[in-house]
Amino acid sequence: MALRWLLAVLTVLTVLALYANEQGRTRWLPVDGRTPGQLLKAVDDQPDGGASTAHMLKLPDDGVAIECELKAGFQFPYCELQIDLGRAGIDFTQFSHLRFALEAEGPTTDGQPPQVRVFLLGRRVGQALPVPPGGYKPHEVVWSATRAASAVQLRPDQFVVSSWWMREHPERIEEIGPKLDQVHILSIGTGGNAAPGLHRIRLYYAELVGNWMPVGTLRLGLLLLWMVSLLVYLALDARAAHRRLRRHTDDLEQRVERDPLTQLANRAGVERFIEELRRQGDNSYPVSIVFLDIDRFKDINDAHGHAVGDAVLVQFAQALRHHLPRGDLVARWGGEEFLILMRQTTAAEATSAAQRLRDRLAAEAWPEGLHITASWGVAEATTPAEMADCLQAADAAMYRAKRDGRDRVETRF
Ligand SMILES: Nc1nc2c(ncn2[C@@H]2O[C@H](COP(=O)(O)OP(=O)(O)OP(=O)(O)O)[C@@H](O)[C@H]2O)c(=O)[nH]1
Numbered sequence: 001m002a003l004r005w006l007l008a009v010l011t012v013l014t015v016l017a018l019y020a021n022e023q024g025r026t027r028w029l030p031v032d033g034r035t036p037g038q039l040l041k042a043v044d045d046q047p048d049g050g051a052s053t054a055h056m057l058k059l060p061d062d063g064v065a066i067e068c069e070l071k072a073g074f075q076f077p078y079c080e081l082q083i084d085l086g087r088a089g090i091d092f093t094q095f096s097h098l099r100f101a102l103e104a105e106g107p108t109t110d111g112q113p114p115q116v117r118v119f120l121l122g123r124r125v126g127q128a129l130p131v132p133p134g135g136y137k138p139h140e141v142v143w144s145a146t147r148a149a150s151a152v153q154l155r156p157d158q159f160v161v162s163s164w165w166m167r168e169h170p171e172r173i174e175e176i177g178p179k180l181d182q183v184h185i186l187s188i189g190t191g192g193n194a195a196p197g198l199h200r201i202r203l204y205y206a207e208l209v210g211n212w213m214p215v216g217t218l219r220l221g222l223l224l225l226w227m228v229s230l231l232v233y234l235a236l237d238a239r240a241a242h243r244r245l246r247r248h249t250d251d252l253e254q255r256v257e258r259d260p261l262t263q264l265a266n267r268a269g270v271e272r273f274i275e276e277l278r279r280q281g282d283n284s285y286p287v288s289i290v291f292l293d294i295d296r297f298k299d300i301n302d303a304h305g306h307a308v309g310d311a312v313l314v315q316f317a318q319a320l321r322h323h324l325p326r327g328d329l330v331a332r333w334g335g336e337e338f339l340i341l342m343r344q345t346t347a348a349e350a351t352s353a354a355q356r357l358r359d360r361l362a363a364e365a366w367p368e369g370l371h372i373t374a375s376w377g378v379a380e381a382t383t384p385a386e387m388a389d390c391l392q393a394a395d396a397a398m399y400r401a402k403r404d405g406r407d408r409v410e411t412r413f
Contacts, residue, residue, distance in 0.1 A: 006233055014222050025212045029090065031083060031098070031186055032206040033064065039084035042066045043187065050074030056081070063204040070106070072196045080119070080189025081201055087130070089123060089182035095210035097153045102188060104145035106199030114199065115191020117142045120159055123182040125175050131184065138162040139178050142191050156180050261310060262317035264338075265331040273329045273341060278384040288350030289390050290340040291377040291398040295406040297336040304368050311367045316374075323360050324353075338374075339394075347380035351411045354378055358409060375401035376409040 033040030044054040051071035059065055068079035092098070104114045121136035123129075139159035161178055169175075186206070190199055211218070257269035265273065277284045294316060301309040313336065320330045320338060329341040342350050354376045366372050377398025381390035397410040404410070 002237075003233060006229060010226055010229055013225070017218060017222060021211045021213055021215070021218050027095070027210045027212055029095070029208040030206070031085060031090065031208055032100075032203065033083040037086040040064060041082050041084070042068070042079065043082045043189075044068065044079040045074055045077050048074065048076075050077050052077050052079050054079035059202060059204075061204070063202055065200060065202040068106075068190065068199045068201075070190065070194055070196045070199055076192075077196065078117075078190050078194065079199065080117075080187045081203060082185060082187040083206070085184055085186060087184075089184040090208065092120065092122075092156045092180040092183050092208065094214045095156065095208040097155055097209050098186075098206070099151060099153050099209050100188075100206035101151045101204040102145075103202045104190075104200070106190070107195040107197040108193040109195045110193050112144065112193060114145045115142055115193050116145045116201065117189050117191045118154065118159075119162075119185070119187040119189070120180060120183045121185035121187070122179050123184060125172070125179065136184060137175075137179060138165050139180060145191075259332040262314055262332050264317050264321070265329060267331070267333065270329065270331045270333070270339060270341070273331075274387055277341075277343070277387075282383070284343040285384070286344065286346050286380050286382045287387070287390070288342045288345045288347055288378060288380045289387075289394040290342070290350055290354050291333070291391075291394040292338050292340075292354075292374045293398055293402065294336040295373045295375060295402075300370060304370075308367050308370075312370065312372060315364070315366065316361070316372065319361055319364055320357065323357055345380075347378055347411050347413055350378045350380065351409055354409045358407070373407035375399075375406045377401055378409060378411040380412075 029035075031038070040056065042054040042056040044050065044052045046052065051073050052069060053071075054066050054068040057065045057067060064081065066079060066081045070077045070079065098118075102116065104116050106114050108114050118141045120139040122139065123131055124135075124137045127135070138161070140162050141154055141159055157178075159178055159180065188201060188203060188206075190201070213221075257265055257272055259266040277287060294312070297309065297312075300312060313332075317330070317332065317338070320340065324330055324340065327343055329339075331339045331341075333339045340350075340354075342353065345353070358374070358376065361372060361374065364372070375398055377394045377396065377400065379390045379393035379397060381387045393412040397412050401408045401410040
């Protein structure tokens with residue numbers, strides 16, 4: 001039952017978490033160069049040997065722009081708006097999209113709308129910091145700017161490693177393919193069909209957006225939640241089963257050691273008690289044993305029936321238990337025979353206790369107005385080794401009491 005509840009709760013939690021992460025709050029990070037730690041600059045092709053010039057403008061509505069005079073003479077003239085994302089770089093794989101709005105205009109070689117090229121420059125595998133200029137691994141997306149007049153969304157997996165860079169860098173096997181977990185520079189610039197002349201690129205905003213929690217992290221968290229919950233459940237369940245078993249065993253042990261009619265200990269209970277005394281050592285000694293046997297019990301059965309006999313046995317047992325301290329063991333030895341084990345009690349003390357009990361039993365109101373008496377035998381053991389002998393001596397003393405007229409206490413001193 002508890003397992004069903006746990007599975008139901010975990011399932012609901014999992015579905016809610018996945019749904020909330022997909023549909024609920026999003027995480028976003030501006031990458032427009034105006035956030036502290038980021039830097040904006042206009043870059044042209046002069047360091048590569050070109051002659052183009054680019055400079056940056058602030059737009060009245062908070063955006064930025066570059067104005068660029070592309071000059072022929074260099075094989076691939078270009079200019080771009082470069083955003084330095086800071087020394088630590090940004091893990092683009094933790095976001096679902098790079099979102100921005102821009103406009104591009106300028107002459108083209110093919111008469112088509114101008115292309116825009118977005119670069120993500122990332123750190124290579126094992127590359128030391130700081131990365132020298134030109135040492136980054138470039139990833140790019142190129143598209144026609146007509147589609148860029150409004151907001152554009154690019155997924156990290158849409159970026160490919162620039163083919164010219166691949167040619168220049170025969171890759172180690174682990175470097176093949178995109179690596180966007182530490183991007184240091186985002187740049188937006190002219191594309192392949194740019195013709196010499198004046199080009200403008202306006203950037204209104206740029207930001208990274210993602211789920212509130214990266215999907216991989218969320219899945220790992222949920223997996224851990226399931227595993228930990230099930231392990232805790234299994235541990236608790238095993239402990240509960242162990243406790244049930246122990247209770248059951250205790251219960252069985254008690255039944256085995258108890259007389260069903262009087263609920264007193266039986267012989268097995270006496271043996272266990274003696275064993276415990278032995279374990280406790282000398283502290284319990286001297287121990288006295290009192291053996292007692294109800295007088296002429298057969299006559300009660302014969303005269304009043306077995307049920308009355310049983311009622312007498314039960315009342316007799318209760319009276320013994322009631323009048324003796326809890327630390328003493330009161331047991332039914334068999335039939336109408338009873339036994340009392342008294343710790344730290346001498347034979348003299350046990351004899352006095354037996355006499356007091358005898359008086360109290362005589363004063364009891366018995367079924368059918370019966371007058372119940374018993375014969376008592378007392379003996380003392382001073383060490384655990386004497387217990388067996390003590391038991392026999394108490395039994396013998398009880399028989400002496402029978403023989404000498406019943407309703408009396410005999411002691412072996
Ligand atoms: N009602 C009832 N009788 C029992 C039970 N166990 C033993 N008895 C009876 O107890 C009687 C014991 O009788 P005896 O051993 O002859 O001893 P007694 O009649 O008590 O005579 P003395 O011991 O010599 O005084 C027998 O009749 C048994 O049947 C029991 O659980 N219930």
